[in-house]
Amino acid sequence: MKKTLFDKIWEQHIVDTVDGGRNILYIDKHFIHEVTSPQAFAGLEKRGVPLFRKEKIVATADHNVPTLNQHLPIVDPLSRTQVNTLIENCEKFGIELYGLGHQYQGIVHVIGPELGITRPGMTIVCGDSHTSTHGAFGSIAFGIGTSQVEQVMTTQCLLLQKPKRMRITIDGELQNGVLSKDIILYILSKLTASGGTGYFIEYAGSTIRSLSMEARMTICNMSIEMGARGGLIAPDEKTFDYIRGRKFAPQGDKFDEAVAHWKTLFTDEDAEFDKEYHFQAEDIAPMVTYGTNPGMGIKINEAIPAPVDLGNTKSYDKSLEYMNFKTGNSLIGQKVNYVFIGSCTNSRIEDLRLVADFVNGKSKAENTTVWIVPGSKQVQLQAQKEGLDKIFEAAGFELREPGCSACLGMNEDKIPKGEYCISTSNRNFEGRQGPGARTILASPLMAAATAVMGEIVDVRSLL
Amino acid sequence: MEKFTKLNTTAVPLPMEDIDTDQIIPARFLKATTREGFGDNLFRDWRYNQDDSPKDFILNNKTYSGEILVAGKNFGCGSSREHAAWALYDYGFRVVVSSFFADIFKGNALNNGLLPITVSPEFLNDLFLSIEQNPKTDVIVDLEAQRITILDNGKSEDFEIDPYKKMCLINGYDDIDYLISKKDKIEAFEKTQVIF
Numbered sequence: 001m002k003k004t005l006f007d008k009i010w011e012q013h014i015v016d017t018v019d020g021g022r023n024i025l026y027i028d029k030h031f032i033h034e035v036t037s038p039q040a041f042a043g044l045e046k047r048g049v050p051l052f053r054k055e056k057i058v059a060t061a062d063h064n065v066p067t068l069n070q071h072l073p074i075v076d077p078l079s080r081t082q083v084n085t086l087i088e089n090c091e092k093f094g095i096e097l098y099g100l101g102h103q104y105q106g107i108v109h110v111i112g113p114e115l116g117i118t119r120p121g122m123t124i125v126c127g128d129s130h131t132s133t134h135g136a137f138g139s140i141a142f143g144i145g146t147s148q149v150e151q152v153m154t155t156q157c158l159l160l161q162k163p164k165r166m167r168i169t170i171d172g173e174l175q176n177g178v179l180s181k182d183i184i185l186y187i188l189s190k191l192t193a194s195g196g197t198g199y200f201i202e203y204a205g206s207t208i209r210s211l212s213m214e215a216r217m218t219i220c221n222m223s224i225e226m227g228a229r230g231g232l233i234a235p236d237e238k239t240f241d242y243i244r245g246r247k248f249a250p251q252g253d254k255f256d257e258a259v260a261h262w263k264t265l266f267t268d269e270d271a272e273f274d275k276e277y278h279f280q281a282e283d284i285a286p287m288v289t290y291g292t293n294p295g296m297g298i299k300i301n302e303a304i305p306a307p308v309d310l311g312n313t314k315s316y317d318k319s320l321e322y323m324n325f326k327t328g329n330s331l332i333g334q335k336v337n338y339v340f341i342g343s344c345t346n347s348r349i350e351d352l353r354l355v356a357d358f359v360n361g362k363s364k365a366e367n368t369t370v371w372i373v374p375g376s377k378q379v380q381l382q383a384q385k386e387g388l389d390k391i392f393e394a395a396g397f398e399l400r401e402p403g404c405s406a407c408l409g410m411n412e413d414k415i416p417k418g419e420y421c422i423s424t425s426n427r428n429f430e431g432r433q434g435p436g437a438r439t440i441l442a443s444p445l446m447a448a449a450t451a452v453m454g455e456i457v458d459v460r461s462l463l
Numbered sequence: 464m465e466k467f468t469k470l471n472t473t474a475v476p477l478p479m480e481d482i483d484t485d486q487i488i489p490a491r492f493l494k495a496t497t498r499e500g501f502g503d504n505l506f507r508d509w510r511y512n513q514d515d516s517p518k519d520f521i522l523n524n525k526t527y528s529g530e531i532l533v534a535g536k537n538f539g540c541g542s543s544r545e546h547a548a549w550a551l552y553d554y555g556f557r558v559v560v561s562s563f564f565a566d567i568f569k570g571n572a573l574n575n576g577l578l579p580i581t582v583s584p585e586f587l588n589d590l591f592l593s594i595e596q597n598p599k600t601d602v603i604v605d606l607e608a609q610r611i612t613i614l615d616n617g618k619s620e621d622f623e624i625d626p627y628k629k630m631c632l633i634n635g636y637d638d639i640d641y642l643i644s645k646k647d648k649i650e651a652f653e654k655t656q657v658i659f
Contacts, residue, residue, distance in 0.1 A: 015645070015648055015652040016648050018627060019626070019627065020625055020626040020627045022625070024642065024645060024648070024649070026649070026652055026656065028658050035493050035494075035544075036544065036545065038496035039496065039498050042496070042497065043639075049639075049643065063490075063493075064494065076494075078494035078495075079494060081494070081496065082494050085496050119659060120659075121659060122658065127543060128542075129541065129543040129567060143543035143567060144543060144570075145543055145548070145567060145570060145571035145574060146571075147545060147574035147638070147639075148570070150639060151638050151639050154639055154642065155639070155642040155643060155645070155646065156649065156653075157649055158638075159627075159641065159642060163566075193481055193537060193540055194481070194536070194537040194540065194565070197537070198566065224541075224567075227537070227540060227565055227566065229566055229567070250659065257659070261659045262659065293540070312480075314478065314480075315479050315480040315481060315535065318479065408485075408490040408542075409490060409491065410490045410491060410493065417513070427483075427485065427541060429483045429485040429486065429541060430485070430486060431486075431489055431508045432485050432490070435489075435513055436508075436513075
């Protein structure tokens with residue numbers, strides 16, 4: 001029987017099958033953070049059951065944390081309580097915590113890969129929908145709710161219906177100025193915000209193979225924005241090279257043994273998918289979103305399209321009204337005062353290098369406020385080591401401390417009401433970056449270009 | 464978890480599509496460490512202005528009430544925050560009806576005794592129309608029979624639910640009870656597993 005990569009990993013983790021077809025799926029690694037874990041810990045205590053496998057859990061504080069003065073106590077009392085609750089729970093249950101001030105602290109989906117915790121063939125969960133990021137390593141990684149966080153804490157397993165399988169193949173060569181963020185925004189614009197619901201997606205094709213690990217993470221990260229539970233990419237030499245030598249990766253002979261296993265993780269030729277899509281890299285341009293879900297994206301040189309369903313335009317109209325855009329408008333020339341470069345989608349060292357390379361010798365426009373929020377302490381230190389901080393400083397870009405920041409505005413980093421923000425994050429939902437904030441999703445290059453020009457431009461014209 | 468068998472109540476219509484969990488409960492209200500109290504901030508930014516004065520929104524309209532929320536397709540997309548299910552439940556909803564649910568939300572709802580019912584687009588439209596014509600129309604949800612009925616016009620539709628999840632709802636069980644009962648098998652599996 002020919003199998004997909006997803007089938008292989010899933011089957012290797014089935015503990016048992018229940019009537020009705022649900023699988024008890026074993027989870028290899030569980031990441032937790034301060035927002036979706038407290039109720040799960042409370043649940044354990046209420047039931048009076050122990051934590052089952054503490055060594056399989058890694059914790060960090062990311063959603064709530066300030067991105068300035070992290071060495072000082074958190075000012076917001078509710079955020080402080082939540083972060084302190086995580087510290088207390090980790091101490092009480094003996095869980096490894098990379099909290100504020102720790103050299104490994106950062107956004108959960110950035111630190112897992114950079115520490116070598118995320119590896120091919122694993123099942124990985126976290127109470128966060130962007131857990132799909134880890135799929136870039138050829139693992140089954142997905143977000144779960146807090147009740148499921150508690151399930152994994154008590155039994156290291158989840159009770160799940162196996163999702164259907166989708167493959168998205170992208171072949172060809174990307175145009176100059178087009179990044180992996182544009183690939184996923186392009187796919188989203190074709191499949192819509194619900195086009196992947198019920199599926200687990202494998203990304204394949206020559207374009208995907210040509211991408212770095214960090215670029216692949218950006219793609220897998222936004223699988224959830226199509227409603228897919230997760231996305232994954234078969235591991236290859238790039239994957240092995242990335243993992244080699246990292247803190248928690250297998251070392252020496254163990255690493256070679258691991259690579260031998262990882263090399264078995266691919267989709268068999270002629271294996272069947274429930275759904276397939278093919279796209280050509282040459283068709284993809286720098287993308288921007290114009291609406292209030294990530295499926296509402298256009299190429300930068302396109303106009304805002306009319307609604308698909310002309311019989312029911314209520315949601316579309318509400319969305320455009322919120323953004324203060326009109327059908328037929330172009331986004332080129334749109335004045336933008338806020339630029340956010342960060343989030344689990346685009347806050348890794350390669351993103352920062354790209355931005356630094358672009359702005360080197362330039363400065364931000366007078367009207368723009370530019371925040372660069374690194375994905376982790378390691379990314380921040382690396383950026384400083386390479387002198388990127390100096391470039392940002394000279395350009396008037398503010399390099400902050402790591403966290404989720406303005407992606408969801410749980411800390412102080414909020415975009416004011418009515419303001420536009422070009423953002424490298426993953427969601428342009430109403431109010432996501434602060435009540436009344438208007439988010440335009442784009443790549444780090446498009447964000448950097450907007451920061452410099454003070455309005456949206458086609459970055460290709462500046463390269 | 465509370466048991467769920469049958470419900471007979473009026474319904475609240477929210478005919479918007481792609482309602483994401485950031486709308487259901489905005490991130491800035493996720494700072495609690497307990498499951499209770501989220502109902503006050505359900506649909507916060509659609510319900511209230513920044514000065515806390517009420518907006519023109521369905522939950523502020525006294526004409527509509529009930530324990531069923533009827534919403535457009537792709538309800539619950541976006542973030543995995545279970546707080547969305549907690550907020551709906553805490554507010555008093557026991558059922559959400561839509562023609563399409565986002566996966567994670569659906570799972571979270573079922574784990575909290577909030578029944579997500581997927582109906583056909585036609586039935587959803589009937590439901591919106593019926594409530595519009597008579598906001599006091601009762602809707603009957605019979606989980607045992609897997610059937611939803613609009614009392615005014617007698618229209619009904621059968622709905623699907625995973626048999627295991629149905630059993631859980633009817634008996635008030637959750638997955639943890641079940642998984643804990645499988646500990647032996649889980650430990651046996653661990654002995655055979657190599658993680659690279």
